[in-house]
Amino acid sequence: MAENAFLKEVAEKKYAYGFETQVETEILDKGLSEDVVRMISGKKGEPEWLLNFRLEAYRYWQTQEQPSWGHLTLPDIDYQAISYYADPTKKAADDGKPKEIDPELMKAFDKLGIPLEERMALSGTAVDAVMDSVSVKTTFRDKLAEQGIIFCSISEAVKQHPDLVREYLGSVVPYRDNYFAALNSAVFSDGSFVYIPKGVRCPMELSTYFRINARGTGQFERTLIVCDDDAYVSYLEGCTAPMRDENQLHAAIVEIVVGTRAEVKYSTVQNWYPGDAEGKGGVLNLVTKRGLLKGDDSRLSWTQVETGSAVTWKYPSCVLQGNRSQAEFYSVAVTNNFQQADTGTKMIHLGRDTRSTIISKGISAGRSQNSYRGLVKVGKNADRARNYSSCDSLLLGSKCGAHTFPYMDVQNDSAVVEHEATTSKISEDQLFYCNQRGISTEDAVGLIVNGYAKDVLNKLPMEFAVEAQKLLNVSLEGAVG
Amino acid sequence: MMSEKQYIEFYQEERAEIFAHSPQWMNAHRDEAFRTFSAAGFPSRKVERYRYTDVAKDFAPNYGINTALRPTDAPEQALYNTIADGSDALVALNTMFAMECQTVHIGRGERPQHPIQIVNTLRGEHPEMVCRRILIVLEENAEADVIIIDRAASKQRFLTNQVVEVQCGDGSHLNLYEIEETHLLCTRYSSMFMRVGANCSVHHTSLTLFNGHTRNRCDVQLTGEHSEVVLNGCVIADKMQHVDNNTVIDHQVAHCDSRQLYKYVLDDSAVGAFAGRILVRPGAQHTTSQETNANLCATRTARMYTQPMLEIYADDVKCSHGSTVGQMNEDALFYMRQRGISEREARLLLKSAFITEVIEHIPLSSLRDRLLILVDRRLKGELSKCEGCKMCE
Amino acid sequence: MLEINNLHASIGGKEILKGINxxxxxxxxxxxxxxNGAGKSTLSNVIVGHPAYEVTEGSITFxxxxxxxxxxxxxxxxGIFLSFQAPxxxxxxxxxxxxRAAVNARRAALGAEALSAGEFLKLMREKRKIVELDAKLTSRSVNEGFSGGEKKRNEIFQMAMLEPTFCILDETDSGLDVDALRIVAExxxxxxKPETSAIVITHYQRLLDYLHxxxxxxxxxxxxxxxxGPELAAxxxxKGFDWIKEEVGL
Structure with missing residues (x-):
């Protein structure tokens, strides 16, 4: 079976993205203070309103405590032992962008399978590549600009489209939303900005690739997507980091605004370094993602494949404000070894005839803990709101844990909200059947897991789906037997 | 700590009096409970298990505390306060003030012919707080039907803070029923703790027929293999009623089966909450556990919170939960109306059909039939009218 | 008994009936x-007052x-009874x-006393025989676990219980085998009763052979x-409907 041989080959690679790139990187001294916030803002040449936004967030963050409600054991994070800004691009001109990209950086992204030369790029995908705190390059910008689409790093957007950024930044995730949102709002470095004008169907997949490279730094990216009335965009996000013994902090915010009859598809394949088999190191992935379905008949779908990170704390959410708006959340979360994931979604129904669907597949192996946590809330005026949630957990091995914590809060009598959850293991019968057909147990597990996750993988754009399938196998290597 | 203050002061003032009139084996736990309560205070809504009910508010009014002076003695002294969660403020508060412990003891292999009924009637001229304590012990292979009924005979504000401890010895069978039929001025806190041995069958049915503010907690520890536990509950609430059921089934050992079915019918501005946690500990293989919570909201102002939780640390298990919040089936309503049944009656029939699924599981036929009649009357509004109440007119 | 004038009706904003007389x-x-989709079931639903349909024009008097x-x-x-296509x-x-709820509602409308439990059960037994409905079925939940044929028989049984003066049989013959069709039709x-009127919606001649x-x-x-006249059904x-469509220029 050619496919299986291929999968096995991939599986043996373990974490293939653990290399470190040697580039001259400007790293801010460790520690966090108002001065640091000012310095980050100053380096980016930000206007005063943005500095004030950061400072307010910082002051609020100082009054807050790290949340403890997740089903997670978070290592103590020393926020003073982290550097909040690392710039691997060469000292550049005033606009913050280098004239030339360091060939080492180009190579690094090539190695990750993300060529930044447009002629070599995956067909139909425009990429914004972010390493540490700075956007390295955004491809196909000119082509997109012909249709009025803005796709650039958020630092550039602040300079070139200040009105748009000012209008929407923090409008979906205010800095007071939670502890990590406040931290991000204070120190966010780079990320992508997308604006799709009225009536435009974005002709290619937009994609951001995040890479943590520098040691002892945190990544605080910020993504803002605004999809105006009758527009459409499909957006992909990928992440990796080198293997290191210490934990690295990643606290991002993604905000999405969807206009009337507009549609946004957001897909993530998260493969931050998960730590080694003994649970040492790995990325702490503490992320706030939320979309506002602002206009009537708007649509938003979140699809995520979470295989990396030592700790994942992430709830891509939807606020269904427009009447007849529709939201979807599809998730596969795989944990192995000592990984911990507490992930899920929030569906807040505010408008009439709104619909949401949640499909979550958790797979736990090794000594990992994998939790689904979700909230479905139906507001007083959300007449005839509908939600269907299905959360399945698959356990591989007897030392891991799979947990489900759905919350439902219904305030409207015409709403129908349904939740189903099951927990099971791979059946001996299925394994035996595969073995009898000559498939090794490890391959059989891969096949069965991929089948189990199929409902979600099918929602990913094609190239991502292949990537995600490979990842599932890699992540579960050594989980059985 | 305003709500706590009156209880702390009362205890300090009346301690000697309480000690003088209570059995030593109950007194032995009192000071410890007092320390726990003083230190912890009432749990706030930030505490996961108390999210949906504001305890401090319910305990804030000044109730006279009923310290009935009827010392009792029972052979289970050693078990007293060992099954309940002593760190819980409500348990501690009960332990501070409870002066008698109603005890049901079924000896090894015994099987009483008739169900045992404990009827609590709240009656009084003044607002009153009752600290009721019940201990049910089934020795090996014992069997019993126990019915606990809460009633209120006078239109007065009552606050009940009950703790029930249940010990089921290996091979025992217990059918336990709790029926609350009080009125809008009554507040009830019940904390039930069951410890279940091997090869047992335990069925608990709780029925909140009429009440004011109610919070029922039910914690079950499965400590022996091959036991089954069924927790069923049904709630009919309207006006400003509040009913919060909170369960934990702790599968500590392998080969046990637990099932839960809770159904709520909410009308007017009633608030319902259900939080059920299934915990499967490492090594509790071959656990099967099922949890269902279905709810009917009949008005826009009624509100339902539901929060099923699965927490699983063993891989060879079958666990599932489902919860729904919905409304009447419109097709069924139309079908009935086409047959000439008024909309009001059609709704009544559907509500009754919805809720009686829980009652139909009750094996005790006399009780089942009586409950079916009570539910019918309750849904027709015959039980819930109170004198001089604006909402009832 | 029933008079329909220029009836227009729609569902979800879509007009289905466009002037029925x-x-x-x-x-x-x-x-x-x-x-299929001509509006036959819409017509029956509008006559009995299904809340999803909106009458935009016209009248129905009974x-x-x-x-x-x-x-x-x-x-x-x-006195209007609909035998549902899909009960x-x-x-x-x-x-x-x-x-019991339905029978007593009908009796109340006719000014009769509610039946006692005994009288009611006796009535159930009598009427059950007419459609040869199994006693087991009347002890179940409404239509739950009934086969397709049993559901249709149950509809006619309910008609027997309620004694309507105007019946609509909406594809009562669908899903019935020959014997079941005979039992239901007979x-x-x-x-x-001689004064009972009916609308029979069907695709087939065979039910009409019984009902004339x-x-x-x-x-x-x-x-x-x-x-x-009845010869049109045959x-x-x-020949199907195409020739009629041609005849009326559709």
């Missing part, structure tokens, strides 16, 4: 045939009363409780395009 006298049976001003249950209690399952509501004939309609209507695209069975 139909007069049915006491004791008459009218067959309504037509292609024995001189304005039917459109009445609620679904008022119409039922006035609804109502889990948890027993046939006995359901039927049951209907037995129950029918006075008139056959063809409903296409929300309008009655052809009305003739002709449609043979």
């Amino acid at each position: 139909l007069t049915i006298a006491d004791g008459e049976i009218h067959a309504v045939m037509g292609t 024995n001189g009363q304005d039917l459109l001003a009445m609620s679904t249950e008022q119409r039922a209690n006035a 609804t399952e109502i889990p948890g509501v027993s046939m006995t409780n359901f039927m 049951g209907f004939n037995k129950l029918r 309609p006075n008139v056959v209507h063809v409903l296409i695209d929300g309008r009655i395009v052809k009305t003739a 002709e449609i069975e043979q």
Whole structure:
């Protein structure tokens, strides 16, 4: 079976993205203070309103405590032992962008399978590549600009489209939303900005690739997507980091605004370094993602494949404000070894005839803990709101844990909200059947897991789906037997 | 700590009096409970298990505390306060003030012919707080039907803070029923703790027929293999009623089966909450556990919170939960109306059909039939009218 | 008995009935045939007052009363009965409780006393025989766990219990084998009083062979395009609807 041989080959690679790139990187001294916030803002040449936004967030963050409600054991994070800004691009001109990209950086992204030369790029995908705190390059910008689409790093957007950024930044995730949102709002470095004008169907997949490279730094990216009335965009996000013994902090915010009859598809394949088999190191992935379905008949779908990170704390959410708006959340979360994931979604129904669907597949192996946590809330005026949630957990091995914590809060009598959850293991019968057909147990597990996750993988754009399938196998290597 | 203050002061003032009139084996736990309560205070809504009910508010009014002076003695002294969660403020508060412990003891292999009924009637001229304590012990292979009924005979504000401890010895069978039929001025806190041995069958049915503010907690520890536990509950609430059921089934050992079915019918501005946690500990293989919570909201102002939780640390298990919040089936309503049944009656029939699924599981036929009649009357509004109440007119 | 004038009706903003005129006298049976989606079931739903349908124009009078001003249950209690094409399952509501509520509502409308439990059960037993309905079925929840044929028989059983004066049989023959069809049709004939009228919606001749309609209507695209005697049904069975469409220029 050619496919299986291929999968096995991939599986043996373990974490293939653990290399470190040697580039001259400007790293801010460790520690966090108002001065640091000012310095980050100053380096980016930000206007005063943005500095004030950061400072307010910082002051609020100082009054807050790290949340403890997740089903997670978070290592103590020393926020003073982290550097909040690392710039691997060469000292550049005033606009913050280098004239030339360091060939080492180009190579690094090539190695990750993300060529930044447009002629070599995956067909139909425009990429914004972010390493540490700075956007390295955004491809196909000119082509997109012909249709009025803005796709650039958020630092550039602040300079070139200040009105748009000012209008929407923090409008979906205010800095007071939670502890990590406040931290991000204070120190966010780079990320992508997308604006799709009225009536435009974005002709290619937009994609951001995040890479943590520098040691002892945190990544605080910020993504803002605004999809105006009758527009459409499909957006992909990928992440990796080198293997290191210490934990690295990643606290991002993604905000999405969807206009009337507009549609946004957001897909993530998260493969931050998960730590080694003994649970040492790995990325702490503490992320706030939320979309506002602002206009009537708007649509938003979140699809995520979470295989990396030592700790994942992430709830891509939807606020269904427009009447007849529709939201979807599809998730596969795989944990192995000592990984911990507490992930899920929030569906807040505010408008009439709104619909949401949640499909979550958790797979736990090794000594990992994998939790689904979700909230479905139906507001007083959300007449005839509908939600269907299905959360399945698959356990591989007897030392891991799979947990489900759905919350439902219904305030409207015409709403129908349904939740189903099951927990099971791979059946001996299925394994035996595969073995009898000559498939090794490890391959059989891969096949069965991929089948189990199929409902979600099918929602990913094609190239991502292949990537995600490979990842599932890699992540579960050594989980059985 | 305003709500706590009156209880702390009362205890300090009346301690000697309480000690003088209570059995030593109950007194032995009192000071410890007092320390726990003083230190912890009432749990706030930030505490996961108390999210949906504001305890401090319910305990804030000044109730006279009923310290009935009827010392009792029972052979289970050693078990007293060992099954309940002593760190819980409500348990501690009960332990501070409870002066008698109603005890049901079924000896090894015994099987009483008739169900045992404990009827609590709240009656009084003044607002009153009752600290009721019940201990049910089934020795090996014992069997019993126990019915606990809460009633209120006078239109007065009552606050009940009950703790029930249940010990089921290996091979025992217990059918336990709790029926609350009080009125809008009554507040009830019940904390039930069951410890279940091997090869047992335990069925608990709780029925909140009429009440004011109610919070029922039910914690079950499965400590022996091959036991089954069924927790069923049904709630009919309207006006400003509040009913919060909170369960934990702790599968500590392998080969046990637990099932839960809770159904709520909410009308007017009633608030319902259900939080059920299934915990499967490492090594509790071959656990099967099922949890269902279905709810009917009949008005826009009624509100339902539901929060099923699965927490699983063993891989060879079958666990599932489902919860729904919905409304009447419109097709069924139309079908009935086409047959000439008024909309009001059609709704009544559907509500009754919805809720009686829980009652139909009750094996005790006399009780089942009586409950079916009570539910019918309750849904027709015959039980819930109170004198001089604006909402009832 | 029933008079429909220029009836227009829509569902979800889509017009289905586009001006129906139909007069049915006491004791008459009218067959309504037509292609799928022509509006046959909409017509029956509008007559009995399904809340999803909106009447945008026209009138329906029943024995001189304005039917459109009445609620679904008022119409039922006035004597209108619909045998559903797909009878609804109502889990948890027993046939006995359901039927007792319906029978007593009808009796109240006629000014009769409610039946005692004993009288009611006796009535159930008698009527059950007419459609050869198994006693087991009446002890179940409404239509739950019934086979397709049992559901249809159950509809006629309910008709026997409620003694309507105007019946609509909406594809009562669908899903029935030959024997079941005979039992249902003969049951209907037995129950029918001389003054009872009916609309029979069907695709097939075989039900009409039992019921002997006075008139056959063809409903296409929300309008009655052809009305003739019982021989029309046989002709449609043979030739389909295309020739009628051509005849009326559709």
